[in-house]
Amino acid sequence: MKKKILIAGPIGDFGGRELEVNIIANALKSDFDVSVLSTGYMTGHSFALKNLNSIKWESVPKKIISKNFLLFFLSFFTKIVNRGKLKNYAYLKNSISKKLFDLDKLYQNEIEKQIKESDLVLLCVQLTSKFLPEIVSFCERRNIPCLVRTTGTIREVSILDLSFLKKVSMFIHHSEKNAYNLNKQINLPYIIIDQCALNEDKFLASEIKLNKDLRFGYLGRLTSEKGILPTAEFFSKTNLPFVIAGDGNQKKELLEIIADKSNCKFMGSLINENLNLFFNEIDVLVIPSYEESGPLVGLEAMAAGKIIISTKVGAMEERLNKLHCFWFQIEDLSTLELAIRQVLSLNESERLMISKHNRERYLDYYSIASITEKYLESLNKIKSF
Known part of the structure; x- marks a missing residue:
């Protein structure tokens, strides 16, 4: 028994x-x-x-x-x-x-x-x-x-x-x-x-490929501790493609920030089974959280083979190899700009190497x-x- x-x-x-x-x-x-x-x-x-x-x-x-x-x-x-x-x-x-x-x-x-x-x-x-x-x-x-x-x-x-x-x-x-x-x-x-990523089969089934013009994205709750508003404000002043998915009490403010910004796309709230649709839209995940214990989205991005730019929040420092991570402070958006520049300065083979490494690390430790x-x-x- x-x-x-x-x-x-x-x-x-x-x-x-x-x-x-x-x-x-x-x-x-x-x-x-x-x-x-x-x-x-x-x-x-x-x-x-x-x-x-x-x-x-x-x-x-x-x-x-x-x-x-x-x-x-x-x-x-x-x-x-x-x-x-x-x-x-x-x-x-x-x-x-x-x-x-x-x-x-x-x-x-x-x-x-x-x-x-x-x-x-x-x-x-x-x-x-x-x-x-x-x-x-x-x-x-x-x-x-x-x-x-x-x-x-x-x-x-x-x-x-x-x-x-x-x-x-x-x-x-x-x-x-x-x-x-x-x-x-x-x-x-x-x-x-x-x-671990609950729908890892969908993430792992996605071919790792990057767009020539990298597309950035945010997935998660639209709440203050997640840092979405200052992040959206930052991207709204650039021409960098920025995709957002999620829901929360800051949704109205978010939509006001990205209104009429052609580089910003809002996908709304996605059920867990459709999160791969978000990851198919981006090349780089941005995690701007002030506070987290995970976050789970970091592992989902690793399984999907995405480059990650993140605050040093929760378990992210332990998840990412020190040679393939890009950190910033949400309190100082100039550090986000620096991290993005570092990613953009990589050549195609370097970007693919980091994407593949993140997936391999997920498979080895977090599957x-x-x-x-x-x-x-x-x-x-x-x-x-």
Whole structure:
């Protein structure tokens, strides 16, 4: 009988954490009985479950209202009053329910019931995620190995507040940078496992070829931490082809910046299966983020065989060979101009060499097969599992 692994955390329907859960579940599903538990609102349409039809999942608030008619009614009533469009359990934490019930206790009890049925728990969380201390401590009491896959950038943390982390069996970080940010304060066991491109077959199927006049591009959320507005402002003042794909709360401002700019093209939001259409449009990916733990788009660009210009964000310094990278600071756009000049100064054979090298590096270290092997190896290191 296969051992049971519970992947848990504040998993929603779409975002970086959901992509992470999907990668992990895919890596483990053949060797283990994998299930997914969201401590928040999640539906069966979550990207965490994409192409994982055989994997069981549960949402804690969904489970809670299924067992308590009054909470179900109050959630339904709140949805009607507020003309909500989400499922009933999205409205569990309404003002009346909070007064009548100890919701945190109900959540914790339901989480513990799910953990009891598992042989190992793998948490996809930030270090400040709700219920993390309680889950880790409960796993220790039940002698159930607990792994923590950190999401987001790790910042200064208080050892006094987070001393419970010593009870974690193993930490899994995207990069040595994130591991260092935590371990310089408290010594904890960890391994490094990065992400992989979910639709790598499409990226790898694309022939590596570059246009004579290089085309630059940005793919990601249109939000402030991503640095898209200053980047768009920069390209809008050049004649360099610049392709943008994504969605977010800065979309309106972005469109105003590139309005009437013939060199700028906006592709809108693309579903994951169509990201190759974006990469077919560009030769050079620009990653202008102020903050990232990955980003995943960097690996997608490597798989697609693209040159990358990036801020020194997240895991990018570890992903790219030092001889084939072009760095800049989003706070100083003159450094972006310099990086672009460096790329433009390359001859055709040099550009192709870097593009091919990025794909080869992806295949060697970040492919689905490679990431799967690393997760399986990490579980073999857990003595009580």
